[in-house]
Amino acid sequence: MTTFERIKKVSKTRGMNLKQVAIASGLSENAIYRYNQGVEPSGPAIKAIADTLNVSTEYLLGIDEDTSLTQKKKVDILDDETILAFDGMEIEESEKEKLRDYARYIISLREKENK
Known part of the structure; x- marks a missing residue:
């Protein structure tokens, strides 16, 4: 599963569309859609998205399969x-x-x- 697919999957379970996630993460409206076109997210962008979705950056990057919430x-x-x-x-x-x-x-x- 790609980073884009993981973001999309978690967004759906959180009741958000990708545009909402991007805006809540401080990114441009269409930033996340570029990740489906081969553009890799920057470190700060993936951190912001992970924080918005309340998952780890490791999950979004495919390093960890655990989708549980990050520890606050x-x-x-x-x-x-x-x-x-x-x-x-x-x-x-x-x-x-x-x-x-x-x-x-x-x-x-x-x-x-x-x-």
């Missing part, structure tokens, strides 16, 4: 030891505390809704 790394942002960064830049300690306060606020709202 869960981090407790309320943990003082967690280092927060945005867009590759570490966040100042004062900003981290504001983010933690906001997260606590959201959690308290959710708890009130669930009562």
